[in-house]
Amino acid sequence: MATQTATKKLSKHKNREKRENRNWGWFLIAPTLIGLLILNIFPVIRTFIMSFQNVSTFGISSWIGLDNYTRLVGDPEFWMSFRNTLIYGLVQVPITVILSTIAAVLVNQKIKGVQIYRTIYFVPMIAAPAAVAMIWRWVYNSDFGLINNALRALGFSGNISWLSNPNVVIWSLIIVGVWSAVGYNMILLLAGLQEIPKSYYEAAEIDGAGPIRQLFHITLPLLTPQLFFVVVTSIISAFQVFDTIFVMFDVTNPALDHVQSLVYKFFNESFVLNDKGYGAAIVIVLVLLIGIVTILQIIGQRKWVHYD
């Protein structure tokens, strides 16, 4: 009898605790849940639907089936922007990751002034891309820019049209992309380097392994989880390049075709030419591209990422 009341009491208590957890839980997640549904989840569905529609200025839409997609396939400008996006991602990311790794290893050494180097390398990260692109427009100026002048001073001809030669523009964009991202990725990799136990290096020292062997047999293998994270996020953001293109290249620039990305094309179609349905189809392609590349990387990580 006594034990029965005790269990009853206990289960009553448990029930109250369960109820309290549920009420508080839903109350605490409510703002974020509602916000995510309205601002993110519903828009994903709407963009998907819009890609099969013709959307007028005030959002009134008519169903047009696969027309936006068939138009994409026959649009050479779309294929150029697809190509530019791929080239940008596949060149900017490896260069950025290699330079960031070198920078991270160097600023992780016990030498004077590492803090100052870290601070300086991070500066491009805190600058608004609009300002960064404006500065680089000037640095790239073919007559009076810093780079061509430096090339002339070094004895080269120094008349590269960084912002108007169709064969060069994508490289100009890549340089700015690398310059902007190295410091940020360096900081992320540095966090990974600092987690490597010191005892590994001490053991290697006793075995007589020099700094280069330590780098390739301890540092880099143990850094692979962080490297994987940096590669995945870098590719995702590289495939979304927009700001620097928008500010560095005018709409009237004849070389724009050779540098505009999928996101630039999406912006232009949706908000300049006001064809939001066609823009939606471009976004769907971008999402698929990023999704496929990310999944391939997750599958491929088993080959090179070491988890202890």
Added chain:
Amino acid sequence: MDREPKTSSKFFIHATLIIGAVIMILPFVWMFLTSGKTISESTTMPPVIMPDDFQWSNYSTVWKSLPFVAFYWNTGLMIAGRVLFSTLFSAMAAFAVAKLDFSGKNLFFGIVLTQMMIPAQIFITPQYLLVQNMGLLNTVTALIIPGVVSAFGTFLLRQFFMQLPNDMMEAAKLDGASIGQIFSKIYLPLARSGLVSLGIFTALFAYKDLMWPLIVNMSQDKMTLSAGLASLQGQFTTNYPQLMAGSVISLLPMIILYIIFQKQFIEGIGNTGGK
């Protein structure tokens, strides 16, 4: 690495790092020097490095030709709004996911993870149409809206709350504290470094955002620094000293904050890239 490198390799390390530092900083130095030049000084060959007489008038011309006070104000309000709402809401949701047990929690966290994996461009057009339908185009509210909640923030703070022990919760419950009190009085203060990281991250990316401010606020007095600077280009197409003065004006607030809080910036951003 704790060992000190040899003197010869130290020299090599410094040399490499200095070259890198020069490359990182030179464009900014060139921006500043150009902002003080006359047009003819900026367009002579070979180039003049130092302006003969620093032309502060470039700054006053640019300052007068664009409503920079409004740009600062709009940017500040956008950052404040996004940081305040998203940090508070993310902390609430993150605590619930990390420390409470209730049905529906995993579904919610699934939504959070899904949002994080999807490229943001897919949200923009419907968000724009939403803001347009609400009659909020060309308002500061429009600038804040996409940032009021943050899936990333929820994810990040969840990790911070998970690291905190559960027994404080049990002890406080025995003392009769409600879950709301346990959250706000005990756990929230302990997650301070996470909140600061998220705040810095949110502020920085709000400041850097270009596409959203560009499309929702076309009228100049509602523009942010980024969007305003992009529009400056049309006005001073080839007057680079004035364009560079405009760039300095829009970079200055963040550079000052960075100089004061560099440690928090670097640690905060470092925290956000964890596994």
